Amino acid sequence: MYDFYKTISKTKIDIVYLGETVCSKRKLLRRDDWLEIAEQLKQSGKEVVLSSMALIEANSELAAVKTLCSNTDFSIEANDMSAVQLLKNKPFITGPSVNIYNPSSLKMLAKLGLKRWVLPIELSKEALSDMQSEKPKGVETEVLVYGRLPLAYSARCFTARSHNLPKDNCQLRCLDDPDGLLLSTQEEQKFLVLNGIQTQSAKTSNLIMDLHELINLNVDVLRISPPSKHTEKIIELFHKTLHKAYSASEANRALQKLMPAGGYCNGYWHGTNGIDWQETTEEILCQLS
Amino acid sequence: MNNVNSTKMDLVCPAGNLPALKIAVDKGADAVYIGFKDDTNARHFAGLNFNEKRSYQGIEYAHKQGCKVFLAINTYPQANGWNRWKNAVDLAAKLKIDALIAADIGVLDYASNNYPELRLHLSVQGSAKNSEAIQFYYENFNIQRVVLPRVLSLKQVEQLAQISPVPLEVFGFGSLCVMVEGRCLLSSYATGQSPNTFGACSPASAVKWQETPDGLQTRLNNILIDSYQSNEPAAYPTLCKGRFEVSNNTYYAIEEPISLNTIELLPELQKMGIAAIKIEGRQRSPAYVKQVTQVWREALDSCEHNIDAYSVKQQWLQTLHSVSEGRSTTLGAYHRPWQ
Incomplete structure (x- = not known):
């Protein structure tokens, strides 16, 4: 983990979201270790945001969120309304599991201190365009442009279930599979990925060919959800495309070579099934530029 | 503000159409919940739900027998559909519905600002599973009840009931959502x-x-x-x-076809001060609503009458199994080993 973040500190990435968001039992690092990494990243010029858990049920989990939200050295990403409540009246960020589907919701949360929000995973560029036109001043918009999609959360741990283990004695088997457990149909279609209590898409969302639209829609922040490999290269490809050192097609060709098991998707962005991949051709890109 | 000393839990039954509503009222529901004929509610199925005229008829029928009517406007509008949700809230207020069940922050904000007299319940689609999240909706929109997602263990429900700023409604029977509602894509x-x-x-x-x-x-x-x-x-x-x-x-890597059934937990839920038991199934037939309402009315009455003598009747289980998904039932997340 330390090595990963040391590598990240040397990349062109501007903002780093830190912390465990899925399982309170999966304590790869202690709280003080996270804070130490946060401090190192800050010193290397990164904006650091501490992320809170998406599913807060047990009293111990709520207590941990309270402690996190009392931190005044770093911004906090709320991934549950409990964190929004605890952060009200100070600047806060919401992650993709906080449902902000319309301008009224955005305006209401902006009054409480929202300074950055992430477009819900299942919303399209049309929905984003509508949101952007009514976005309150001073609020930044972020969109997930690369990574497996967080699709669902449950009380049940599907990884423990796959090993025939009870959740209370899960033996942290999820650590055996850094990219999660692949779930396929009986026709061997790679469909979903089990990540403990979270279910992800087997396909990786990749909006590199849609960057021009994201720029035109005045999106402030692009989010990359890192796979277990190639994160530095993926950051570089997006960064260079953003700064016109590469064309989107060049970067896409390079990303195709790094394609994880399951392939790529971009359907949600194009207003269709999330699992779909829509080709954007060179001609369309030329017309748009 | 919670219901710790309460001895009566309300039975909240589904009604996908007027015949289902009438049969639920006749068989002893304390409240029925309905939706309009569009995507403003989470049972947007062809041939289901209520227009304005049917809503009036349903409310009149229910109120005559002392049964409340709740209305679900519990999906998440996007900007291009906002007027549909706004009109639905306007109509809910005009109908003088007993409670509006909503999830979206924008919808709740609109309802609480424009119709402060309209009672609001937080839908299960709002994904509030802890006291701070509930406090958020209570402070900002004055919600009067929260329907809990089907992800908490019985112990966690009990702890929440002790500190929640508003009474809790829990799912008793019906299709089991394995994922946290409102956050499943x-x-x-x-x-x-x-x-x-x-x-x-x-x-x-x-x-x-x-x-x-x-x-x-x-x-x-x-x-x-x-x-x-x-x-x-x-x-x-x-x-x-x-x-x-x-x-x-x-x-079955996620879950098998199965229904939730908590009828054996009634005494514990009552002792916790749970305000209401919700039956899932607006998409089901009036025959389903009749059978399930009948069983749960009997069970709730039995529990309320003498909590210590309460026992689950074999006949109740037979009826509930016969209308269950996969003809089998589970306690779901209430029972820790399920998780």
């Missing part, structure tokens, strides 16, 4: 339509039943959800309840 990932955006999970328009030489296959937008041998009963291809392959094993 599996359906739109496969079909483009989800409970949040469209008001339906694994929508019927995407379903295909296909006879093949290898047996019956069920598909959702052409994705194979399950395949059945000739002697196996086939289930509706709800996305999370199919057989998939993980690590070379083919099994």
Whole structure:
């Protein structure tokens, strides 16, 4: 983990979201270790945001969120309304599991201190365009442009279930599979990925060919959800495309070579099934530029 | 503010149409919940739900017998559909509905600002599972009740009941959502339509039943959800309840076709001060509503009458199993080993 973040500190990435968001039992690092990494990243010029858990049920989990939200050295990403409540009246960020589907919701949360929000995973560029036109001043918009999609959360741990283990004695088997457990149909279609209590898409969302639209829609922040490999290269490809050192097609060709098991998707962005991949051709890109 | 000393839990029953509403009222529901005929509610199915005229008729029928009517406007509007949700809230206020069940922050904000007299319940689609989240909706929108997601253990429900700023409603019986409601996008990932955006999970328009030489296959937008041998009963291809392959094993990797049934937990729920038990199933027939309401009315009355002598009758279980998904039931997340 330390090595990963040391590598990240040397990349062109501007903002780093830190912390465990899925399982309170999966304590790869202690709280003080996270804070130490946060401090190192800050010193290397990164904006650091501490992320809170998406599913807060047990009293111990709520207590941990309270402690996190009392931190005044770093911004906090709320991934549950409990964190929004605890952060009200100070600047806060919401992650993709906080449902902000319309301008009224955005305006209401902006009054409480929202300074950055992430477009819900299942919303399209049309929905984003509508949101952007009514976005309150001073609020930044972020969109997930690369990574497996967080699709669902449950009380049940599907990884423990796959090993025939009870959740209370899960033996942290999820650590055996850094990219999660692949779930396929009986026709061997790679469909979903089990990540403990979270279910992800087997396909990786990749909006590199849609960057021009994201720029035109005045999106402030692009989010990359890192796979277990190639994160530095993926950051570089997006960064260079953003700064016109590469064309989107060049970067896409390079990303195709790094394609994880399951392939790529971009359907949600194009207003269709999330699992779909829509080709954007060179001609369309030329017309748009 | 919680209901710790309460001895009576309300029975909240589903009504997908007027006949179902009437039968639920007749069989002893304390409240029924309905939705309008569009994507403003999470049971947006063809041929289901209420227009304005039917809503008036239903409310009149229920109120004459002392039964309340709740209305669900519990999906998440986007900007291009906002007026539909706004009009639905306006109509709910005009109908003088007993409570509006909502999830979206924008909808709750609109309702509480424009109709402060309209009682608001936080829908299960609002995903509030802890006291701070509930406090958020109470402080900002003055919600008077919260419907809990089906992800808490019984112990966690008990702890929450002690500190929640508003009374709790819990699911008692019906289809089991395995994922936290309001945060499950599996359906739109496969079909483009989800409970949040469209008001339906694994929508019927995407379903295909296909006879093949290898047996019956069920598909959702052409994705194979399950395949059945000739002697196996086939289930509706709800996305999370199919057989998939993980690590070379083919099994119900997420959950099997099964219904939630908490009838054995009634004494514990009553002692905790739970305000109401919700029955799922607005998409089901009036016959389902009749049978389930009858059983749960009897069970709640029995528990209220003498909590220590309460025991689950075999006949109740038989009736409930006969209308269950997969003809089997579970305690779901209430029972820790399920998790």
